[in-house]
Amino acid sequence: MTNDLQSTWAAVDTLAEDWxxxxxxxxxxxxxxxxxxxxxxxxxxxxxxxxxxxxxRVSGAKRVLEIGTLGGYSTIWLARALPKGGKIVTxxxxxxxxxxxxxxxxxxxxxxxxxxxxxxxxKTLAALEQELPSPFDLVFIDADKPNNPxxxxxxxxxxxxxxxxxxxxxxxxxxxxxDSGVNHSAEGSREVLRLMGETPAAxxxxxxxxxxxxxxxxxxAVVGGAE
Ligand code: SAH
Ligand code: DHB
Ligand code: MG
Numbered sequence: 001m002t003n004d005l006q007s008t009w010a011a012v013d014t015l016a017e018d019w020x021x022x023x024x025x026x027x028x029x030x031x032x033x034x035x036x037x038x039x040x041x042x043x044x045x046x047x048x049x050x051x052x053x054x055x056x057r058v059s060g061a062k063r064v065l066e067i068g069t070l071g072g073y074s075t076i077w078l079a080r081a082l083p084k085g086g087k088i089v090t091x092x093x094x095x096x097x098x099x100x101x102x103x104x105x106x107x108x109x110x111x112x113x114x115x116x117x118x119x120x121x122x123k124t125l126a127a128l129e130q131e132l133p134s135p136f137d138l139v140f141i142d143a144d145k146p147n148n149p150x151x152x153x154x155x156x157x158x159x160x161x162x163x164x165x166x167x168x169x170x171x172x173x174x175x176x177x178x179d180s181g182v183n184h185s186a187e188g189s190r191e192v193l194r195l196m197g198e199t200p201a202a203x204x205x206x207x208x209x210x211x212x213x214x215x216x217x218x219x220x221a222v223v224g225g226a227e
Contacts, residue, residue, distance in 0.1 A: 006214060013047055013212040022046045027076065030104045034071035037100045043070055044142075044168065045212045049077035052140060052166065055220075056081035059164055061137035065128075066090040067121045067151050068143030068168075072101030072114075078140065079110035088114045089128070089136075091121040091143070122147065125154045135160040142168040145185035148192040152221075156201065161224030167192055171208055171217030189219075196221050 017023045023046045034043065044052065056064060056078050062085065064078050069092035079088055092098045098118045105111035117124045121143050139155040141148060148167055155165045170176060170189040178186040196204035196219060204221035 005210075009210040009214070010212040013045060017046050020047075020050070022050045026108050027073070030071065030073055030076060030108060033104060033107070034073065034100060037071065037096070039071045039097060039100060043073035044077070047211060048209070048213070048218075049074055053077045053081040055164055055166065056138050059138060059162075061164070062086045063134060063136045063138075064088040065136040065139045065155065065158060067125075067139070067141045067155075068092065069101045069116060070097050072104040072108075072116075074140060074142065075101065075114060076104065076108045076110055078138075079105075079108070079113045082113055086113060090114060090116050091124045092116060092118055093120050093143070122150060122154075125151070125158070129154065129157060135163070137163050139163065139165045140168070141166065145169060145188040148188040149195050152192050152195055156199065156223060159223045163223045165202070165221045165223060167219040169216050170206060170219045171215065173215045176217075193219055 027046065035041070052074060061081065062083060066075055066078065066088060069075055069090040075088060075090045082088070092101065095118060098116055101116060105114050136158050137160060139159060141151045141155060143151070152165060152167065159165060170193065172185065172189065175183055175186040176189045181187060193206065196202055201224050202221040204219060206217055206219050208217040
């Protein structure tokens, strides 16, 4: 989207990054490496990365699951929120993305906290369901959008009561309103939102966002009742 509003949103993000100290040299270098490696410019923005970090912090998340690593930009934000002994499992299908992400984890000195599993996420998630004893405290779903309902269902099963599940890009400039069925990403958004609403074991909201990445939004659910 290129219009007046977009340049205002981007300028406000720049102001926020500047005044709130959201960015730093390591994260800028990580982004620069993603760009040099020709990765698509679809990572979360700095302010969104900080938002994910704050969610992880306020919830005291120790085990984080991320679906869709790309160059590891959002992963690094989340890793920085982890307490001692914390761990992130992040899933990526593209070997080139995975290689760049691994380099970035080392650069940001968070590689010891992160387990990157390569392959189609649905397959890796099925394996995780079999093998992992301890459930996740926070799940960030940010991969192929048509699979969002599948990812949410599995995330529910892999989450402890009180866990947070965040789904990125559910608004996409209002495409979530498109009920024609031809936009498979929009269908993924619509289905995951309905599913969140129909799931008694989840309480969810949709937070619309504007900024350097345009107009989009996060769906955010908390799993289970208060204990
Ligand atoms: N979370 C990242 C951005 C992820 S972009 C950030 O904000 O920094 C989406 C990523 O999901 C891409 O790297 C893409 O290769 C990956 N992806 C797409 N389909 C996938 C699948 N079926 N399984 C695992 N990863 C997938
Ligand atoms: C796309 C994917 C993302 O995860 C994102 O944050 C923005 C765009 C995309 O596939 O176009
Ligand atoms: Mg995204």
